[in-house]
Amino acid sequence: MPADPPSTESASPAPAAGPAFSPLYQQIKLLLVKSLQSGEWKPGEAIPSELELAGRFRVSQGTVRKAIDDLATENLLVRRQGKGTFVATHAEEQIQYRFLRLMPDDGPVTGMARHFLDCRRMRAPAEVARALGLKSGEPALMVRRTLWRNGQPVVLDEIWLPAHLFKGLTAERLAQYAGPMYGLFETEFGVRMIRAEEKIRAVAADEATAELLQVPPGSPLLSVERLSHTYGDKPVELRRGLYNTTSHYYRNELS
Amino acid sequence: MPADPPSTESASPAPAAGPAFSPLYQQIKLLLVKSLQSGEWKPGEAIPSELELAGRFRVSQGTVRKAIDDLATENLLVRRQGKGTFVATHAEEQIQYRFLRLMPDDGPVTGMARHFLDCRRMRAPAEVARALGLKSGEPALMVRRTLWRNGQPVVLDEIWLPAHLFKGLTAERLAQYAGPMYGLFETEFGVRMIRAEEKIRAVAADEATAELLQVPPGSPLLSVERLSHTYGDKPVELRRGLYNTTSHYYRNELS
DNA sequence: TAGTGGTCTAGACCACATC
DNA sequence: ATGTGGTCTAGACCACTAA
Numbered sequence: 001m002p003a004d005p006p007s008t009e010s011a012s013p014a015p016a017a018g019p020a021f022s023p024l025y026q027q028i029k030l031l032l033v034k035s036l037q038s039g040e041w042k043p044g045e046a047i048p049s050e051l052e053l054a055g056r057f058r059v060s061q062g063t064v065r066k067a068i069d070d071l072a073t074e075n076l077l078v079r080r081q082g083k084g085t086f087v088a089t090h091a092e093e094q095i096q097y098r099f100l101r102l103m104p105d106d107g108p109v110t111g112m113a114r115h116f117l118d119c120r121r122m123r124a125p126a127e128v129a130r131a132l133g134l135k136s137g138e139p140a141l142m143v144r145r146t147l148w149r150n151g152q153p154v155v156l157d158e159i160w161l162p163a164h165l166f167k168g169l170t171a172e173r174l175a176q177y178a179g180p181m182y183g184l185f186e187t188e189f190g191v192r193m194i195r196a197e198e199k200i201r202a203v204a205a206d207e208a209t210a211e212l213l214q215v216p217p218g219s220p221l222l223s224v225e226r227l228s229h230t231y232g233d234k235p236v237e238l239r240r241g242l243y244n245t246t247s248h249y250y251r252n253e254l255s
Numbered sequence: 256m257p258a259d260p261p262s263t264e265s266a267s268p269a270p271a272a273g274p275a276f277s278p279l280y281q282q283i284k285l286l287l288v289k290s291l292q293s294g295e296w297k298p299g300e301a302i303p304s305e306l307e308l309a310g311r312f313r314v315s316q317g318t319v320r321k322a323i324d325d326l327a328t329e330n331l332l333v334r335r336q337g338k339g340t341f342v343a344t345h346a347e348e349q350i351q352y353r354f355l356r357l358m359p360d361d362g363p364v365t366g367m368a369r370h371f372l373d374c375r376r377m378r379a380p381a382e383v384a385r386a387l388g389l390k391s392g393e394p395a396l397m398v399r400r401t402l403w404r405n406g407q408p409v410v411l412d413e414i415w416l417p418a419h420l421f422k423g424l425t426a427e428r429l430a431q432y433a434g435p436m437y438g439l440f441e442t443e444f445g446v447r448m449i450r451a452e453e454k455i456r457a458v459a460a461d462e463a464t465a466e467l468l469q470v471p472p473g474s475p476l477l478s479v480e481r482l483s484h485t486y487g488d489k490p491v492e493l494r495r496g497l498y499n500t501t502s503h504y505y506r507n508e509l510s
Numbered sequence: 511t512a513g514t515g516g517t518c519t520a521g522a523c524c525a526c527a528t529c
Numbered sequence: 530a531t532g533t534g535g536t537c538t539a540g541a542c543c544a545c546t547a548a
Contacts, residue, residue, distance in 0.1 A: 021525075023524095023536055024536075049514060051513095051514090059537080060537060061539090062536095062537065063536080063538080065515085065516090066537090079515065080515080080546090081544070081545050082514055082544070082545030083515080084513090084514060084515075085514090085515075098509075194510065196510070197507070198507040198509065199505070200455065200500075200505040200507060202458070202475035202476050202477040202478075203457070203500075204474075219459075220457035220476070221457050221475070222477075249455060249456050250454070250456070251455075253451070253452055253453075254356075254450065254451040254452075254453065255329060278518085279518070280518085304534080305534070315519045315520070316519090316520090317517090318519080321517085334535090335526095335534080336533075336534050337528080337532085337534065338526080338534080339533060340534075
């Protein structure tokens with residue numbers, strides 16, 4: 001017994017666009033995302049049970065269930081039978097960072113050692129500003145770091161963040177935090193990454209990069225440009241990684 | 256009213272492995288996949304309606320629905336409201352090949368011109384045999400081709416196939432077929448690709464490759480090694496692509 | 511034992527495509 | 530008008546977890 005019938009559209013007269021029918025469970029999804037975004041339920045915490053949410057929204061359990069199913073598929077929520085439904089988090093990653101697809105040719109997928117090179121506040125270059133939706137010249141943070149495995153540097157990352165969202169971020173802060181960087185972003189800055197697009201190319205190592213990754217200049221490297229988004233598809237991080245793929249590969253699944 | 260209750264396990268005594276509870280809709284999924292695999296419903300065709308399948312399997316529509324939902328998520332089936340549920344196919348791809356993630360830096364995603372270099376039957380090298388699950392030395396087909404956009408070669412593919420599954424495949428046959436190669440595999444050889452894994456690296460162009468792709472020797476190229484599987488997760492194609500990423504990039508989505 | 515998510519049913523009604 | 534998939538409900542029971 002919903003409060004209102006599925007409400008094919010709002011009370012306002014039909015806009016020229018068309019019918020725009022939205023099923024109940026989609027509306028529930030929006031309400032759930034709003035609660036996630038507002039911080040009512042924090043990463044790692046349990047959300048209310050399906051029955052409780054059904055009561056709150058005055059819909060059946062099945063409708064809430066379908067909404068949660070969708071959000072679980074989108075990796076916003078995690079279901080655990082017998083325990084509850086939890087807000088997904090980057091802070092509890094087991095083996096490796098969730099967004100890092102780099103696998104070693106042999107051996108297990110162990111963690112990688114991090115080494116922060118610098119963390120500077122500067123005006124966002126035009127290209128960065130455009131990607132992050134900043135006005136050109138707005139302040140941004142630029143972090144550079146390397147990732148190591150077996151005593152060899154494998155990844156060089158250059159990370160751009162809108163300064164206004166990450167006030168107080170320093171290289172020390174990054175170095176002393178134990179878990180993945182996206183975990184720190186969640187707990188310290190309330191910014192949760194939920195989706196990303198990557199553009200991958202092969203490039204030649206320039207002088208500076210070659211030295212940092214300990215390869216000959218001109219060596220082929222994998223360039224991975226990642227734009228990460230938070231709730232509402234708002235872009236909040238631009239990251240360019242250069243991967244030495246002589247003993248690692250980028251793994252992808254197609255279906 | 257199912258024929259049997261969900262049958263926590265088969266009639267046989269419990270194997271040491273454990274309970275192995277399998278819900279009804281999972282069992283329905285297996286039956287549907289079996290029908291797909293046997294060719295009862297061919298790529299592009301409609302499968303029976305949910306109600307009809309529910310009758311056939313003696314379960315409720317909801318249970319069939321959940322099974323089909325799963326298979327649609329796995330891209331084995333495609334739902335079309337008001338029309339029916341159809342067997343997915345590579346033969347009706349609109350813009351581009353479904354498994355090709357290469358995007359132009361600018362301009363629309365147009366089709367690419369194909370040029371077949373050769374198609375030879377030979378013994379599978381050890382590495383290929385291992386990937387395809389062949390005995391070493393078993394016959395295999397090796398196809399090489401290039402893909403062009405705007406009069407420039409962009410992709411060089413080397414494709415390995417088990418010879419026994421693709422009897423009669425020739426370069427002429429490939430050249431005269433209009434649609435994507437996986438479409439030809441479906442219609443002419445009854446082999447449908449449903450899933451693939453890719454290993455991506457940056458490599459330097461060797462002499463022969465450099466000439467075919469019209470780049471200087473040593474240029475960085477994207478190496479994309481793809482292992483494609485058909486029903487039952489059986490590997491049936493090993494493909495190594497070399498992409499010139501100066502005006503294209505490999506696009507990936509993370510979530 | 512109680513509470514959670516997971517499965518399954520039966521039936522009603524809606525949106526979409528086709529005739 | 531008919532048939533398809535899509536949504537929603539109400540209720541029963543099962544599997545898993547934790548106290």
